[in-house]
Amino acid sequence: MGRLNSLASLDLSGNCLEGPIPSSLGNLRSLTFLHLSQNQLSGFIPEEIGRLNSLTHLALAENQLQGPIPRSFANLSNLQALHLRDNRLSGPIPQGVGGSMNMASLQLSGNQFTGSLPESICHGGSLQNFSITNNSFRGRVPQNLKTCTSLGRVFLNGNQLTGDISQVFGAYPNLVIIDLSHNHFYGKISSNWGQSLKLGNLRMRGNNISGSIPPEIGNCIQLRVLDFSLNHIVGAIPKELGKLTSLEKLWLNGNHLSGAIPVEFESLTNLEFLDISSNILCKSIPRNLGNSFSKLNHLNLSHNNFSQELPISLMSLFHLSKLDLSYNSLTGEIPSESSRMQSLEVLNLSHNHLSGIIPTTFEEMHGLLHVDISYNELHGLIPNNKAFLDAPLEALQGNKGLCGNVKGLPPCKVHKSKKGHMKAEFIIIFPVLGSLLVLFVFFLVLRILQRRKKYRHPQLEQSDKHEGGSLFVSSTFDGRKMYEEIIRTTEAFNDIYCIGEGGYGRTYKAKLSSGDMVAVKKLHQVLNDEKRSQKAFLNEIKTLTEIRHRNIIKLHCFCSHARHSFLVYEYLEMGSLARMLNSEEDAKELDWSKRLNIVKSVAYALSYMHHDCSPPIIHRDIKSNNILLDSQYVAHVSDFGTAKILELDSSNWTSLAGTYGYIAPEFAYTMKITEKCDVYSFGVLVLEVMIGKYPGDFISSVKSSDPSIEISIQLKDVLDQRLPFPTPQVEAELVRVAKIAIECLNDLSESRPTMHLISKVLVAAQTTASS
Structure with a gap:
């Protein structure tokens, strides 16, 4: 180290360094920057680092360091940034650490620190981040944090901090995000928050806050996320919240709010998530x-006392995927206009006073997966909709007059009017003939559909001939124009537009002149692999043009050309699940609620492929790389290059496909x-989502362990440590999902559950936690 005494900057972050940090680093007295983050360093932090008096930036984050912060760190008086997050550090914070006059960024998240926060924090008034x-800090927040007007990003969530929230925090003109969730703060929300005009994210979830919501919150017009849930807040929802026109997510659930929803909420046109249950x-x-609320995809108004009829305008929420109005006092009939909500997957109208028949228009809602209409005053025939026909009796009970071909419900009676007498008698006297007639009509319709498919697919059609090949596109795109635009916008597939590469091709990002963003997968032009790539290309086209589901990637069009063969998909902003889990920062965005929703979305897609498609479709390569996330973190199954359409009259032998570690054991030797x-x-994917990385040895450990051992005991040591440990309610849901995953890993394939059963069980795992 002697020759390096004049070294001013040392950055070894993002490598695979192992072992302890050398104490000899303390001899590099000229160092101002020392970055060792994102490695596998272990052991204690050397006291000698505290000798580096010139240090301005010290980053040891995302390692496996343990033990306390050295007391010598109090001597680092020039520090501007100290990043120790995501290690295994413990103990209290020594006095003086973080108290540098120039300290701008102090990151201690994701460790096991205890004790109180040092009073020296923000000593110099420069602290921004x-x-x-996710530590165990307790006690009161330092008094000087109230006057620290330089703060821009503050994360205190997941600790045991206490104090009167109206006195601990002040007005912060530069604050962009603050999360105080899951602590023990009490008192009333101060009107001072209305002076933090740059605030975009304000979370106070899960504390002991009382009083009313101050109307001054409406001054924070840049707010996108507001979470006051799971507190003891009273009074009316202030109409001033209607001024938050940038708001995307609003949680007010689990309080004691009274009165009506303000009419001013009509201004919240960017709202995507609303929970005031x-x-x-x-x-x-x-x-x-x-x-x-044209952008709304989640609406929960349950467990209130709303009355009168369901407004028909509510049925215009075309993007809504979950609607929960249960446990209210709603009356009248279910509007037939409900079928407008074509994106709806989960509908809960239980425990109200709804009457009349269930509209037959529900039969048009093919995306509906789960319903609960229990404990109303409904009667008549259950709609011929899969969600209703597959619903458990608990979701239908408590209605005196419901009937239909559902287990547990009485069959509907045949009314013998003069006009309908002969029709009823025909079915009763000649049941065999009636069945044959139904079968004949079914096969006739099927034959007509098959003939039509030969000439034109309803989603994709050949729109243009192009020199060297054909362009096939959906009705929303013009073939020649699409081809020319993609070549132009990607500069003939320049590497700068590449966003990923797989076994059969590279994927590019392209922005069309219409403003639409698309993802373009271009086949590899490798001679010795051309036949294989072409097969995958055709296989993906064949599969994706036959299916359509909210949780399956949408294929816009494809081009088969002598120079460039490519497929054009919808563009999903967040990329692959694997990428998110591999990024320390992005993984923290995938809170437990999002992760449970990802698991459910993949289950819904596979259930659709296995049980709603005829013949069934097997993906054969389910893994985190092939699960893509949109801007709302909704999961979409992608990459159908190795998918297999099962032939019902065939043994379905095939060549080995898939990714090592995810392949079922019997497939490797039976094919x-x-x-x-x-x-x-x-099953492997579910454990990966919960652990935050490929589960590896955990798979074999859960297979070989005693079934009597509670899975919750095993999970505590493997859950993704980058997230706060889940609340008891969320933990119970994770345990239930983990048990399903373990059942999926049974070495005997016949003992594994079906995806249809899995998707039905998972719908019960609805979490109200956001983090």
Whole structure:
């Protein structure tokens, strides 16, 4: 080290360094920058680092360091940034550490620190980024944090901090995000928050906050996320929240709010998520909600006291995927206009006073997966909709007059009017003939559909001939124009537009002149692999043009050309699940709620492929790289290059496909493909989502362990440590999902559950936690 005494900057971050940090680094007295983050360093932090008096930036984050912070760090008086997050450090913070006059960024999240926060924090008034998430700090917040107006990003969530929230925090003109969730703060929310005009994200979830919501919050017009849930807040929802026109997510659930939903909410046109459940709100649901919330995909108004009828305008929420209005006092009939909500997957209208028949228009809602209409006053025939027909009896009970071909419900009676007498008698006297007639009509319709498919696919059609090949596109795109635009916008597939590479091709990002963003997968032009790539290309086209599901990647068009063969998909902003889990920062965005939703979305897609497609489709390569996430973190199954359409009259032997570690054990030696191969891969994926990385040895440990040992005991040591440990409610849901995953990993394929059963069980794992 002697020759390096004049070294000013040392950056070894993002490598695979192992072992302890050399104490000899303390001899590099000229160092101002020392970055060793994102390695596998272990052991204690050497006291000698505290000798580096010239240090301005010290980053040891994302390693496996343990023990306390050296007391010598209090001597680092020139520090501007100290990053120790995501290690195994413990003990209290020594006095003086972080108290540098120039300290701008102090990151201690994701460790095991205890004790109180040092009073020296923000001593110099320069602190901008302060994060201590997921530790065990307790006691009061330092007084000087109240006057630290330089703060921009503050994360105190997941600790045991206390104090009167109206006195601990002040007005912060530069604050962009603050998370105080899951602590023990009490008192009323101060009107001072209305002076933090740059605030975009304000979270106070899961504390002991009382009083009312100050109307001054409406001054924070840049707010995109507001979470006051799971507190003891009372009073009416202030109409001033209607001024938050940038708001995307709003949680007010689990409080004691009363009165009506303000009519001013009609201004919240960017709202995507709204949960005001478990309050004592009353009166009617505003009739303007459906006209205003055009982007809404999650609406929960359950466990309140809303009355009167369901407004028809609510049925105009075309993007809504979950609607929960249960446990209210709603009356009247279910509007037939409900079928407008074509994106709806989960509908809960239980425990109300709804009456009349269930509209037959529900039969048009092919995306509906789960319904609960229990404990109303409904009667008549259950709609011929899969969600209703597959619903458990618990989701239908408590209605006196429901009937239909559902287990547990009485069959509907045949009314013998003069006009309908002969029709009823025909079915009763000649049941065999009636069945034959139904079969004849079914096969006739099927034959017509098959003939039509030969000439034109309903989603994709040949739109243009091009020199050297053909362009096939959806009705929303012009073939020649699409081809020319993609070549132009990617500069003939320049590497700078490449966003990923797989076994059969590279994927590029392209922005069309219409403003649409698309992802373009271009086949490899490798002679010795051309036949294989072409097969995957055709296989993906064949599969994706036959299916359509919210959680399956959408194929816009494809081009088969002598120079460039490519497929054009919808562009999903967040990229692959694997990429998110491999990024320390992005993985933290995938909180437990999002991860449970990802698991459910993949289950829904596979259930659709296995049980709603005829013949069934087996993906054969389910893994985190092939799960893509959109801007809302909704999962989409992608990469159908190795997918297999099962032939019902065939043994379905095939060549080995998939990724090592995800392949079902029996497939490796039998080469026979069944739905249970995907089920095994799904089990591996679920554990990967929960652990945050490929589960590896954990798979064999759960297979070989005593079944009597509670899975929750094993999970505690392997859950992704980058997230706060889940609340008891969320932990219970994770345990249930983990048990399903372990059942999927059974070495006997016939003992694994079907994806249809899995998707039904998972719908019960609804978490209200956001982090």
